[in-house]
Amino acid sequence: xxxxxxxxxxxxxxxxxxxxxxxxxxxxxxxxxxxxxxxxxxxxxxxxxxxxxxxxxxxxxxxxxxxxxxxxxxxxxxxxxxxxxxxxxxxxxxxxxxxxxxxxxxxxxxxxxxxxxxxxxxxxxxxxxxxxxxxxxxxxxxxxxxxxxxxxxxxxxxxxxxxxxxxxxxxxxxxxxxxxxxxxxxxxxxxxxxxxxxxxxxxxxxxxxxxxxxxxxxxxxxxxxxxxxxxxxxxxxxxxxxxxxxxxxxxxxxxxxxxxxxxxxxxxxxxxxxxxxxxxxxxxxxxxxxxxxxxxxxxxxxxxxxxxxxxxxx
Amino acid sequence: xxxxxxxxxxxxxxxxxxxxxxxxxxxxxxxxxxxxxxxxxxxxxxxxxxxxxxxxxxxxxxxxxxxxxxxxxxxxxxxxxxxxxxxxxxxxxxxxxxxxxxxxxxxxxxxxxxxxxxxxxxxxxxxxxxxxxxxxxxxxxxxxxxxxxxxxxxxxxxxxxxxxxxxxxxxxxxxxxxxxxxxxxxxxxxxxxxxxxxxxxxxxxxxxxxxxxxxxxxxxxxxxxxxxxxxxxxxxxxxxxxxxxxx
Numbered sequence: 001x002x003x004x005x006x007x008x009x010x011x012x013x014x015x016x017x018x019x020x021x022x023x024x025x026x027x028x029x030x031x032x033x034x035x036x037x038x039x040x041x042x043x044x045x046x047x048x049x050x051x052x053x054x055x056x057x058x059x060x061x062x063x064x065x066x067x068x069x070x071x072x073x074x075x076x077x078x079x080x081x082x083x084x085x086x087x088x089x090x091x092x093x094x095x096x097x098x099x100x101x102x103x104x105x106x107x108x109x110x111x112x113x114x115x116x117x118x119x120x121x122x123x124x125x126x127x128x129x130x131x132x133x134x135x136x137x138x139x140x141x142x143x144x145x146x147x148x149x150x151x152x153x154x155x156x157x158x159x160x161x162x163x164x165x166x167x168x169x170x171x172x173x174x175x176x177x178x179x180x181x182x183x184x185x186x187x188x189x190x191x192x193x194x195x196x197x198x199x200x201x202x203x204x205x206x207x208x209x210x211x212x213x214x215x216x217x218x219x220x221x222x223x224x225x226x227x228x229x230x231x232x233x234x235x236x237x238x239x240x241x242x243x244x245x246x247x248x249x250x251x252x253x254x255x256x257x258x259x260x261x262x263x264x265x266x267x268x269x270x271x272x273x274x275x276x277x278x279x280x281x282x283x284x285x286x287x288x289x290x291x292x293x294x295x296x297x298x299x300x301x302x303x304x305x306x307x308x309x310x311x312x313x314x
Numbered sequence: 315x316x317x318x319x320x321x322x323x324x325x326x327x328x329x330x331x332x333x334x335x336x337x338x339x340x341x342x343x344x345x346x347x348x349x350x351x352x353x354x355x356x357x358x359x360x361x362x363x364x365x366x367x368x369x370x371x372x373x374x375x376x377x378x379x380x381x382x383x384x385x386x387x388x389x390x391x392x393x394x395x396x397x398x399x400x401x402x403x404x405x406x407x408x409x410x411x412x413x414x415x416x417x418x419x420x421x422x423x424x425x426x427x428x429x430x431x432x433x434x435x436x437x438x439x440x441x442x443x444x445x446x447x448x449x450x451x452x453x454x455x456x457x458x459x460x461x462x463x464x465x466x467x468x469x470x471x472x473x474x475x476x477x478x479x480x481x482x483x484x485x486x487x488x489x490x491x492x493x494x495x496x497x498x499x500x501x502x503x504x505x506x507x508x509x510x511x512x513x514x515x516x517x518x519x520x521x522x523x524x525x526x527x528x529x530x531x532x533x534x535x536x537x538x539x540x541x542x543x544x545x546x547x548x549x550x551x552x553x554x555x556x557x558x559x560x561x
Contacts, residue, residue, distance in 0.1 A: 048402045070404060078402040084395035088328040100320035101403050129331070145399075 001026040001153055001184040006056035009042050016042035018208040029185040031195035034205035040188035044157050048078045061152045077146030077154045081161060087131040091122055091141045095148060102149040116144040136167025143174060156187040160194060172198060192299055206303045219298045226292045228264040228274050233284030244277045264290055317405040321413035334383055338421050342376035342429040350436055357497045365436040370522035371495025374515055376425055377458050378486040381465035382479035384418055388469030411557050415462055422458035442528035450525040456542050457518060463549035470556040495519030514541040
């Protein structure tokens with residue numbers, strides 16, 4: 001549904017996107033993950049027909065974003081980083097406006113606006129100017145405006161940036177609901193948890209390049225296996241814990257965090273063994289946990305790696 | 315043209331809600347009354363009343379003040395991401411610009427109507443017949459369009475500058491003050507007269523004054539059109555180009 005082939009975009013000497021290729025299958029959610037300036041918005045601009053690629057090409061809903069821009073625009077919905085609405089109009093008026101701009105007749109645009117207001121649970125605020133809305137409410141109307149005519153492909157550029165945790169949750173639920181309706185979603189985010197929760201696939205960008213792509217689980221596996229982490233009550237007990245766990249292949253003592261970790265490839269057996277050995281020590285333990293590497297670790301690991309080319313791919 | 319009507323309606327609604335339209339209608343009336351009270355006994359306009367004489371300059375000046383708003387609107391649109399979103403919709407590239415220009419023309423036409431109505435109470439008369447009246451309205455709106463396109467282009471281009479509008483207003487207002495729209499050329503010092511006589515605001519207000527009375531100064535009308543039409547094409551092309559997608 002979305003395909004990028006060796007896409008590059010430069011602004012003068014600034015290479016915002018360099019040789020990026022990936023594909024997003026229909027009805028799935030893909031997260032473009034990266035820091036500010038990694039090239040996320042530049043990619044969305046090319047895909048949304050707002051920028052011409054310097055080289056390579058992109059297909060959206062089967063159409064070339066340069067040669068068939070008109071068809072692409074008929075197939076997509078876009079929300080930008082800041083809510084792109086008319087602040088003086090009410091939420092309802094904005095939705096009707098975008099319906100009309102997508103070619104709906106007045107009556108149809110009004111009906112659709114009513115539906116979306118119900119769907120997004122905005123009835124209490126629909127007839128107030130957007131100017132009076134909170135950030136989370138603006139974002140909801142903004143996303144609703146991209147859905148007035150159900151798009152095949154939806155671009156969400158940092159949909160939760162600047163939102164409070166509750167509003168973030170709401171947007172997440174929304175996006176999950178869209179995927180269920182077979183809308184293909186490409187979202188950009190700086191938040192790993194967001195990419196983890198929402199997306200079927202993740203593309204990690206750094207300095208305009210893809211440094212890794214795959215599912216969240218695949219990416220986590222890149223960094224390593226799960227670990228079992230022990231946190232004794234007193235940091236002074238760290239050496240005793242480490243001694244007790246001697247014999248595991250790779251015991252790591254982290255004095256800063258007061259933890260000892262051992263790899264736990266076949267989780268349960270390792271966990272059982274760790275418990276047994278700790279029991280015999282008879283010391284206070286705050287926490288014993290089994291955890292996968294976080295996406296944070298994946299991200300740091302990969303973006304450090306990318307200082308040295310080339311990319312790791314899954 | 316898909317979207318032209320709803321987009322124009324949107325700008326009009328916005329203009330009404332933030333009272334911009336109201337101020338745009340009030341401004342020329344206040345300017346006109348002010349000029350007359352202060353200047354009617356100071357400036358010698360020969361056989362013509364100052365109420366008759368100064369109206370074109372008031373219309374030109376009000377149009378110029380309106381450009382500040384036009385510029386700000388274009389800049390805000392570009393900054394806010396609204397233009398970004400419009401560009402992703404299946405509508406023609408020129409539509410949002412056209413909608414803003416239609417609003418400017420509507421605002422100009424309403425201001426013209428209100429001002430002329432008030433001016434009648436002060437003794438102003440349109441005595442140039444049908445064609446004189448049509449020419450009067452057409453030239454005023456042509457100037458409105460030219461200045462609005464320039465303001466829109468400037469706003470889109472310098473969308474992060476907060477004072478571009480005020481800055482551009484200064485030379486415009488100087489042109490009005492140093493024009494035959496305010497006083498006959500003989501009222502200006504000798505050294506300024508060649509400039510005052512030929513600068514565009516003088517020529518356009520001369521033309522409007524002639525069209526209003528029926529004593530048409532064809533040289534001034536030709537000069538007014540010679541200023542407006544090429545600038546219309548130039549500013550139109552620039553404004554349209556700045557709306558361009560896929561840069």
